[in-house]
Amino acid sequence: MSLIPKVTTVTSKAMPVPMKDVDTDLIIPAQFLTSISKDGYGANVFRRLRDNDPNFPINRKEFDGASILVTDSNFGCGSSREHAVWALTGAGFKVVIAKSFSDIFYNNSAKNALLLVVLEDKVVDEILQSAKNADYEVTVDLESQTVVLPDGRSYKFEYDQFRKHCMLNGLDDIEYIRSHTADIQEFRNRQEKQRYMSTRGA
Amino acid sequence: MSAAATKKAPEKAGKKSVETAPESSGSGATAKNIVQKIWDAHVVTRIEGHPNVFAIDLMLLHEVTSAQAFQLIETRGIQVFDPTRLLATIDHSTPTRQNRWEIYDEAARTQVETLRSNCKKHNIPFLDFDSGKQGIVHVVGPELGVTQPGMTIVCGDSHTSTHGAFGALAFGVGTSEVAHVMATGCLLQKQPQSMKVEFKGRFRRGVYAKDAILKLIGEIGVGGANGHVIEYVGEAVRAMSMEERMTVCNMSIECGARAGLIAPDETTFNYLKGRAHAPCAEKWDEAVEYWKSFASDENAKYDKSVVIDLDKLEPIVTWGTNPAQSVSLGERIPKLETMAANDKAVAVRALEYTKLKEQQVLEGTPVEWAFVGSCTNGRIEDLRIVAEILKGRKVNPAVTMYVVPGSEAVMKRCQEEGLDEIFRAAGADFRMPGCSMCLAMNDDQVPPGKRCISSSNRNFVGRQGPDSITHLASPATVAASAIAGCITSPAQYV
Known part of the structure; x- marks a missing residue:
């Protein structure tokens, strides 16, 4: 059962956000989190940056249709809100390239077909620089784990093979975990004698 | 507490490795830290090339x-x-x-x-x-x-x-x-990997657990513990109350840690x-x-370790837009030219947002708002410290102060101890429990352009409301600053 979109090869102009430590509050502020749906966050992605800077790339027409975001290091730090991922996918992003990502954001992205790609610092810096004019088209392919730049140079990126299999096939964790139901039951039975907590009666 | 070895694996799975039960102490086995012990006790399946099926209690x-x-x-x-x-x-x-x-x-x-x-x-x-x-x-x-x-x-x-x-x-x-x-x-x-953080020494007067964790974050940076679980150790940690320990562990995520923990005692x-x-x-x-x-075995190994000396620690307040951008009160905001290029860019943007300058002394900066509360510092001990400082004093007329208990139980305790009366008499607004102004998802927002001294955990851009400016500090520093009307050390009040 595929409930998550499958990750496919993406070719798109790259949109540079040359900032370090972009937190999830900056990706989607808390004021927009009161929805009970996964939809509708895209319109407010990077809301504060957009409002404060008319030249922020999302405000620029030349970047319309860009589905690859390129940024600096530690992208997605702070709050665990998966809304940050939904805001990015809602705005049409399929890939984020950076020097590094925060842990929770990395996990959340993998559950929503948002492909996070870590490249060497100098390559990321080069893309950030080259992509400023909205004419820098990059291809990202998970199958071969490569990023291809407009001049044909190709860079390999690392990716967990298990996650890769899930993302290429649109598989989520629930089915995998449920295929181990017997193991889980056995584990819980064994654990029961050292269980000292129940929330019942709270 | 033996962890399970998987009995079956999907056909595509790699080879299985049967793992042994964790040893509770030395006894010849490899020494384990608390992270490894808890991990091993919750692994349901361990299949090579696959993540663990991991039990959540x-x-x-x-x-x-x-x-x-x-x-x-x-x-x-x-x-x-x-x-x-x-x-x-x-x-x-x-x-x-x-x-x-x-x-x-x-x-x-x-x-x-x-x-x-x-x-x-x-x-x-x-x-x-x-x-x-x-x-x-x-x-x-x-x-x-x-x-x-x-x-x-x-x-x-x-x-x-x-x-x-x-x-x-x-x-x-x-x-x-x-x-x-x-x-x-x-x-x-x-x-995850493991990281040991040792807090050495003792707190001076007016210095608290919040200052210790802000110091750590400032030292290692907002991504300093990415991929790691921190174990906090040391005499200072052992001397902390449970509520102080919660303050420390709470902000582990602010240096990127997956989690932070303290061995039970x-x-x-x-x-x-x-x-x-x-x-x-x-x-x-x-x-x-x-x-x-x-509890971690003696000689347990960690992937990383850091030591923070508390003996000379002073109250810490943030100046920027992430929790690592902080200084001791009395210290100046760092010179931009001393920073790495990336950090400098972040700092320039942060200072523009917080309307401060490099080399500026934070102490004395006027604040319009003061917030005590949040999962970091909204517990009874926090509110007692605030009450002790506010007792018989007044919040500066230029400051709006919110005191928001972390829970109904904390609120009740405040009422039983008469703390609520102290807050009101001082001119602070003692409110109903919730996250409140920590993330401003409700009506509790710092107005645009206003400066807030806050006992919460994040000073991100717009965190306490669009265009609000946040200075993270201990509840004591918040209380002292609310009285003074500007960022002030609590040392003179406690």
């Missing part, structure tokens, strides 16, 4: 990150795996005014009502307004005694690391993973004893023995 729920998870399992016709391992409350988007049952914002109201009805439908214990137990999810878990040593705890909230104060492995997850735990009681996880056991969901008298000794077995 407790999941806490709140209104903001749960609705979509319920939708996910309902769409697939999956029942909640074990409601006795789930506990829900409302905190993030709830009002903190007196008549909080009436939520004016329609979306927030729907969100709260959705959790209320989902819990009813799935038989999940729900701590509603006026139950005497409602409050910030990371305040109520420990209060009720559902947070216990050796457990694995998750919540759709990054400050879940708070529960690590009890020697639990507690971490924030996204909504998809909330659904995974609802459906299976498990997550797919890779074992007598302080932990004394705190837990007699709590509503703590083990009963007959099981108490057995539970304590079990909990003690999780």
Whole structure:
């Protein structure tokens, strides 16, 4: 059962956000989190940056249709809100390239077909620089784990093979975990004698 | 507490490795730290090339990150795996005014009502307004005694690391993973690395646990512990109360740590004893023995370690837009030219936002707002310190001060001890429990352009309201600054 979109090869102009430590509050502020749906966050992605800077790339027409975001290091730090991922996918992003990502954001992205790609610092810096004019088209392919730049140079990126299999096939964790139901039951039975907590009666 | 070796694996799986039960102490086996012990005790399957199926003992729920998870399992016709391992409350988007049952914002109201009805439908214990137990999810878990040593705890909230104060492995997850735990009681996880942080020495007067954790974050940076679980050790940690330990563990995520924890000891056991969901008298000794077995073995190894000396530590206040951008009071904001190029760019943007300059001394900067509360510093000991400072004094007329208890239980305790009267007499607004102005999801917002000294955990751009400016500090520094009307050291008040 595929409930998550499958990750496919993406070719798109790259949109540079040359900032370090972009937190999830900056990706989607808390004021927009009161929805009970996964939809509708895209319109407010990077809301504060957009409002404060008319030249922020999302405000620029030349970047319309860009589905690859390129940024600096530690992208997605702070709050665990998966809304940050939904805001990015809602705005049409399929890939984020950076020097590094925060842990929770990395996990959340993998559950929503948002492909996070870590490249060497100098390559990321080069893309950030080259992509400023909205004419820098990059291809990202998970199958071969490569990023291809407009001049044909190709860079390999690392990716967990298990996650890769899930993302290429649109598989989520629930089915995998449920295929181990017997193991889980056995584990819980064994654990029961050292269980000292129940929330019942709270 | 032996961990399971998997019995079967899907056909595509790589080879299995049978793992041994964790040893509780040395005895010739490889020494393990607390992170490895808790990890090993919760691994359900260990298949090469696959993440572990990893058992979760407790999941806490709140209104903001749960609705979509319920939708996910309902769409697939999956029942909640074990409601006795789930506990829900409302905190993030709830009002903190007196008549909080009436939520004016329609979306927030729907969100709260959705959790209320989902819990009813799935038989999940729900701590509603006026139950005497409602409050910030990371305040109520420990209060009720559902947070216990050796457990694995998750919540759709990054400050879940708070529960690590009890020697639990507690971490924030996204909504998809909330659904995974609802459906299976498990997550797919890779074992994190471990990092030892030693707090040496003793606090000086006017210096608190909050200053210690801000110091650590400032030292290693907002990504300094990415991929790691921190164990806090050292004499200063042993001397801390449970509430101080919670403050420290709470902000582990602010340096990127997956979690932060502290091995349980007598302080932990004394705190837990007699709590509503703590083990009963007959099981108490057995539970304590079990909990003690999780303490790190002597000579246990860590992937990284850091030592922070508290002897000379002074009150810390942030100047920028991430929790690592901080200085001691009296110290100047660093010179930009001393920073690495990337950090400099971040600092330039931050200073522009906070309307400060490099080399400026923070002390004396006027503030218009003061906030005491949040899962970091909204507990009774925090409010006692604030009351001690405010007693017989007045909040500066230029400052609006909110004091928001972390839970209904904390609020009740304040009333019993007469702290609420002290806050009111000083001119502070003592409000109903919730996350409030920490993330400004409700009406509690710092107005645009205004400066707030805050006991919360994040000073991100717009965190306390659009264009608000946040200075993170200890509750004592917040109280002292509220009186003075500008950023001030609490040393002269305590």
